Amino acid sequence: MNRRHWLGLGAWLPLGLLLPLPSHAARIGQSAPDFSLEDTAGRSIRLSDLRGQAVVLEWINPGCPFVRKHYQGNMQSLQSTYTGKGVTWLAINSTHDASTDYLAPPQMARWMQERGAAATATLMDEDGQAARAFAARVTPHMYIIDARGVLVYAGAIDSIASARVADIERATNYVRQGLDELLAGKPLSTPTSQPYGCSIKLKNGSA
Template structure:
């Protein structure tokens, strides 16, 4: 088991948190909220090439995923599966992206990752492999789950945490404000997203270059 540094960084302040909890650190990335989302092409767990731009005309969710992370497992206790099922049925494209480097203890090869997703009852539009971390770095994804919303015009309109309570306790899900649900409901109603950023929380992504 890899020990994850228990630090949450808020501006210049550092606050101790339970082991395994990390918040996203500021990075220089090509993806900026309010700007067109950078296009990318990745293969899914079946080897099929999936391109972000093929979903233009519909909202898109990007979900950074790592089954080895307790925060991911928390949200796969019924929460993420429900969101995926609800919103893909409404025409939203949901892309789960795994940027874990292939020599990490948390890495799952595509067939195993696909099996894990199936076992969870997950139903994203695609589960994508980003072992070299290029797409994760472009979007500044730092943790799992790190969430992004893209509107039907291809503009990045949200980046941050899945909800408002940064914990690994499943009991907190019902008490939290789910920013992904809130943002998608606003997009589907033709409204602007009222909260465009929040502090992401979860486990650090194990990038190949070791920067996370």
């Protein structure tokens, strides 16, 4: 992708993503911050109620080219594979309702359905409480929580920070690698990585 195309993405330009995570970020090896959010059907889901099973958190914004890259089949494949192994997969939309990218719950549900998503639930975080608790900054920003409720992975979905679908095949998929290791009872070989994607459009300012 050339420089001119990057500039055409405007708010999607990922130049700030080499900065370290904020000091208030949820920490690897510590209990994941709890939250309670409603899914697109209005059902409440509390993270702490999911103790006893591994959980993936996936920050999502359908207007983001990096999200659309992975929703050409890569994200759906991950969701289907690991929910089939007992993992709970929560897609979280923290886009503020004043943003041009905002989708109301029925629209968000329709977008996921049309793409064959297999997330356990799609949660609406319109006030940004969950995003701020985890210091989620971009879409897709990915987290893995073990059955004890401990955060064991935070970062990018994979090792190539681009919006090109062709890069998926040659990238190291950190989420797949981490879940395979976790389910095998092994420590994660890559517990953190630099997240890449589009800035989350949070209420009272971007992430």
